[in-house]
Amino acid sequence: MKKIFFTSVMLLLGGSAIAQGFLNKLKQKAENMATKTLENVIDGKNNTGKKTSIESNASGDDNGHQENEPVGKKTALSGTTTYDFIPGSKVLLADDFSQDALGQFPLKWYTRSKGEVVTLNNAKGKWLRLYPGAFVSPVVNIGENATIEFDLIMDWPLAGGYMVPAFNFAFYDRGNKGEIMSYDYRLKNCLKVGIAPYRSEAAVQLTSYENVAKKLETDKYRVANFDRKVGNVIHVAISIQKERIRIWLDKEKVFDLPNAVPLNSNFNQLKLDMGSSNYTNDQLGFYVSNFKIAEGSGxxxxxxxxxxxxxxxxxxxxxxxxxxxxxxxxxxxxxxxxxxxxxxxxxxxxxxxxxxxxxxxxxxxxxxxxxxxxxxxxxxxxxxxxxxxxxxxxxxxxxxxxxxxxxxxxxxxxxxxxx
Structure with a gap:
């Protein structure tokens, strides 16, 4: 067809110089089209810019694609990891409230708020129910290498319209029974972690203080599908190795920080905080149990x-x-x-x-x-x-x-x- 077109032009223009120039332009245009077509084939596209079957078949399965299936779609990258938390072998503190009376605040703990030991219909053992305020553990010398574990249940009405209160836990030095909650306590070394649920996720953030000054504040780690954990047991696991800290929520590692823990921290108490909200007490249920602090090892x-x-x-x-x-x-x-x-x-x-x-x-x-x-x-x-x-x-x-x-x-x- 192109040869017929070229011959017709030659006849009309009589082989003149004008005709020769016109033919040269047509020749160049044809060569450009051929080059572009070849480039598209290499790139896996047809002349319309769409992907050809060359690329789609290269990355697809052996059976090819269905007629309406999008072609050339790349598989999302994914990685794998392992739950590498190893509890310490020498127990320093273990408390599951089994020795405390139901309906009472545990004898070894401290608070300025209200709390009571309860049993639950969907979780074994006894639990300390928290109310808005602060709660402090018994004194225990945690040391520079330690593992800390406890179970947490956060329950609230999923259809509710208020902000869910945050849950915080922190390690302090120079703790002396309920001293941390007094207005006379002066912060020196502290490691604080906050869990703030919002809609279907939760934001987790860590802040550390060394010799009063802020040492590090992390970005917020987003735990997806946190609403699925509502009313269920969440296992919190923490490993401290000198300055390094790793934290897991239900085996999901949320932090692995090489230099977050204050040097010479001498932590000896754990403090829990439940935030306030517009929900009534009978709508919320924050519970903790199965505390285990152990000495880390080499x-x-x-x-x-x-x-x-x-x-x-x-x-x-x-x-x-x-x-x-x-x-x-x-x-x-x-x-x-x-x-x-x-x-x-x-x-x-x-x-x-x-x-x-x-x-x-x-x-x-x-x-x-x-x-x-x-x-x-x-x-x-x-x-x-x-x-x-x-x-x-x-x-x-x-x-x-x-x-x-x-x-x-x-x-x-x-x-x-x-x-």
């Missing part, structure tokens, strides 16, 4: 290899059960790494319980708990069964008297012994 893998023994209270079980709670993954994974890297190593897993209940039942329970740890190592981490033996000693080998819940938690432990 490389526990080397303890098993060189010392021949690793003992931990960081593997948690359901009450009167061998069911392992998911929060124990970090500790078990650490042991699995040692066994995988040292296939000649053999260990004995020994379960221990506290002295609550029947001694014979405790002996059986301790063996079942050791077996449960073994089963996870074998089934989830593919450790050879020949590397593991199990035993249970019930409450026959305590490491602390059981005058309080803190010591009971120390006795509920698991040993990994090199054999």
């Amino acid at each position: 490389d526990r893998r080397s303890k098993l290899l060189s010392g021949g023994k690793l003992e931990t209270s960081g593997i948690l079980f359901a009450t009167n059960s061998a069911e392992i709670k998911s929060d124990s993954e970090g500790t078990i994974e650490e042991v699995a790494t040692v066994l995988r890297e040292n296939p000649e190593l053999k260990i004995r897993i020994i379960g221990h319980t506290d002295a609550v209940g029947n001694a014979s039942a405790n002996l059986t329970l301790s063996k079942k708990r050791a077996d449960a740890v073994r089963d996870i190592l074998i089934n989830d981490y593919q450790i050879e069964i020949g590397q593991i033996e199990t035993d249970g000693k019930g409450d026959t080998a305590p490491v602390a008297d059981e005058s309080n819940e803190q010591n009971k938690a120390k006795n509920r432990r698991v040993e990994f012994v090199k054999i």
